[in-house]
Amino acid sequence: MARLQGKVAIVTGGAQGIGATYAKALAREGARVCVADIDNPEPIVAAINADGGQALGILVDVTSPGSVADMIGKAVSAYGSLDILVNNAALFGKLPLKPFEQISSDEWDRVMAVNIRGVFECCKAATPQMRAQNYGKIVNIASGTVYKGTPMLLHYVTSKGAMVAFTRALAREVGAAGIRVNCIAPGLTMSENVKENSSWADSLVSKINETRAIQRDQEPDDLTGTLLYLCSPDSDFVTGQTVVVDGGSVMH
Numbered sequence: 001m002a003r004l005q006g007k008v009a010i011v012t013g014g015a016q017g018i019g020a021t022y023a024k025a026l027a028r029e030g031a032r033v034c035v036a037d038i039d040n041p042e043p044i045v046a047a048i049n050a051d052g053g054q055a056l057g058i059l060v061d062v063t064s065p066g067s068v069a070d071m072i073g074k075a076v077s078a079y080g081s082l083d084i085l086v087n088n089a090a091l092f093g094k095l096p097l098k099p100f101e102q103i104s105s106d107e108w109d110r111v112m113a114v115n116i117r118g119v120f121e122c123c124k125a126a127t128p129q130m131r132a133q134n135y136g137k138i139v140n141i142a143s144g145t146v147y148k149g150t151p152m153l154l155h156y157v158t159s160k161g162a163m164v165a166f167t168r169a170l171a172r173e174v175g176a177a178g179i180r181v182n183c184i185a186p187g188l189t190m191s192e193n194v195k196e197n198s199s200w201a202d203s204l205v206s207k208i209n210e211t212r213a214i215q216r217d218q219e220p221d222d223l224t225g226t227l228l229y230l231c232s233p234d235s236d237f238v239t240g241q242t243v244v245v246d247g248g249s250v251m252h
Helices: 017-028 042-050 065-079 105-133 154-177 192-196 202-210 220-231
Strands: 008-012 032-037 054-059 084-087 136-141 179-186 242-245
Touching: 008 017, 008 065, 008 105, 017 032, 017 042, 017 054, 017 084, 017 220, 032 042, 032 065, 042 054, 054 065, 065 105, 084 105, 084 220, 105 136, 105 154, 105 179, 136 154, 136 220, 154 179, 154 242, 179 220, 220 242
Parallel strands: 008 032, 008 084, 032 054, 084 136, 136 179, 179 242
Antiparallel strands: none
């Protein structure tokens, strides 16, 4: 039996890039997946269903409490429970690298709204159902940049540092309710948006690869093994942790 047979999962930012890879991986392990995104999720939903999985598309703005509540309601209404929440929605791939003095206040606030408050809104809306079940898995997404102090992306790195702290504190609050909260910190991953962003030129990617013990590009599929572990019963006694998946660039 697949590890997630009978489980219900929501993946925010699931319509493209790494989020789409997460959604497909969860479906292959038997989960019924709600692909939630501000962009059209239907192509990924169709791909999952064509592959024999079960998926539902939900339009959501993670910065809107009403939109997030609607997302949770649709998931539970369609599938009867909510076991897994993957907080993947974030601003990154299209952000230009720039000195922090050149980051506008509006851009800073937008990154914080999506990358931090969006996760807060999703967790706040999801935990009542998980508490009622006395079980749940929440997986947040940080970044290896947190441990490196990567320059030229101060708003992004700050937001992902918050995810590490957020994960630890929330895990303490909800552990007694059977809810596990963990975090993945990827290295630079060659998603579509990263490949299309001129800030990530080949020479810069090569320099990052040289810092890794496993010296190659990181692909979205490199993250799915860790994701599935954190979403499955295999990790039922693991909470509050951040796992760096970056080929050994960061070791902590």
